[in-house]
Amino acid sequence: MSETESGSETNEFESEAKIDATSTPDVSVEYPLQVDGLRKTFGGITAVDDATFQIENGTLTGLIGPNGAGKSTTFNLITGMLKPDKGTVTFNGEDITGMEPHAIANKGLVRTFQIARELEDMTVLENMMLAPKNQRGEKLWRSVTPGVRNDVIEQEEELLERVWEVLEFFEIDHIAEEYAGNLSGGQRKLLEMARALLTDPDMLLLDEPFAGVNPSLEKRLLTHIHELREQGYTFLLVEHDMDLIMENCEHVIVLHQGRVLTEGTPADIKSNEEVIEAYLGGNV
Numbered sequence: 001m002s003e004t005e006s007g008s009e010t011n012e013f014e015s016e017a018k019i020d021a022t023s024t025p026d027v028s029v030e031y032p033l034q035v036d037g038l039r040k041t042f043g044g045i046t047a048v049d050d051a052t053f054q055i056e057n058g059t060l061t062g063l064i065g066p067n068g069a070g071k072s073t074t075f076n077l078i079t080g081m082l083k084p085d086k087g088t089v090t091f092n093g094e095d096i097t098g099m100e101p102h103a104i105a106n107k108g109l110v111r112t113f114q115i116a117r118e119l120e121d122m123t124v125l126e127n128m129m130l131a132p133k134n135q136r137g138e139k140l141w142r143s144v145t146p147g148v149r150n151d152v153i154e155q156e157e158e159l160l161e162r163v164w165e166v167l168e169f170f171e172i173d174h175i176a177e178e179y180a181g182n183l184s185g186g187q188r189k190l191l192e193m194a195r196a197l198l199t200d201p202d203m204l205l206l207d208e209p210f211a212g213v214n215p216s217l218e219k220r221l222l223t224h225i226h227e228l229r230e231q232g233y234t235f236l237l238v239e240h241d242m243d244l245i246m247e248n249c250e251h252v253i254v255l256h257q258g259r260v261l262t263e264g265t266p267a268d269i270k271s272n273e274e275v276i277e278a279y280l281g282g283n284v
């Protein structure tokens with residue numbers, strides 16, 4: 001375990017940094033994400049088959065299902081990495097079906113991405129400065145006096161301020177000068193989420209964010225996710241660890257063979273016979 005990870009155990013993961021309220025999401029939409037009749041086939045395989053669900057604002061929803069259930073494909077369809085054969089994806093009331101990933105991210109629907117190899121040779125701070133900023137986010141650091149040369153400097157300063165704010169929030173400000181390639185698995189996950197947050201999203205899609213993360217850092221990541229959820233951010237989480245899903249999500253959607261088998265509270269899901277059967281009799 002790295003010094004950072006073990007050191008974090010002492011402060012019980014309480015982050016004092018708060019994300020600036022001016023950048024928190026609009027909470028006026030009850031169901032920001034709606035997926036309706038989504039279908040995707042690969043040759044003879046139907047990966048997603050008439051999937052329909054909606055995600056409530058400000059919630060942490062888990063998307064679960066056995067291997068091959070269609071979770072990753074669903075994520076890819078929602079975020080524009082894949083185009084559906086049928087069905088629609090609506091975000092904040094707008095049909096975003098088939099839009100390009102960057103256009104969807106600009107709307108405030110963002111997924112975390114692994115740090116690309118070329119970014120490993122850059123520091124954490126450089127990774128943050130190079131994080132894609134969406135148009136909404138850019139407005140935050142746009143100067144009030146357009147056309148003046150000092151604008152550029154002001155924008156840079158505002159961006160830097162925001163970068164430090166987000167680094168502090170995730171408690172990785174002390175490794176700002178560290179090369180991304182030297183980070184532990186868990187620290188990389190924190191950086192990935194910090195980069196995603198810098199795009200000023202309304203909703204974050206997390207695909208197995210705890211894979212390869214040690215328990216202490218997993219707890220810290222979860223603390224940050226809950227803090228952000230309380231501030232109004234909406235999360236959709238794909239995760240294989242059932243206990244983690246059941247303990248942390250208020251709503252769970254179960255995919256099976258590309259369809260929504262059932263959805264409900266963790267208690268509903270745990271006692272659902274069909275779900276247990278879908279997992280081949282395993283403990284859910």
Ligand SMILES: Nc1ncnc2c1ncn2[C@@H]1O[C@H](COP(=O)(O)OP(=O)(O)OP(=O)(O)O)[C@@H](O)[C@H]1O
Pocket residue numbers: 042045046047048065066067068069070071072073074
């Ligand atoms: N690019 C592809 N080409 C062909 N088949 C694919 C492709 N992507 C996914 N599939 C198939 O679609 C089905 C759903 O896969 P998907 O990865 O979405 O499931 P998953 O629930 O994310 O699985 P896991 O939990 O194992 O990651 C599987 O049968 C898979 O083999």
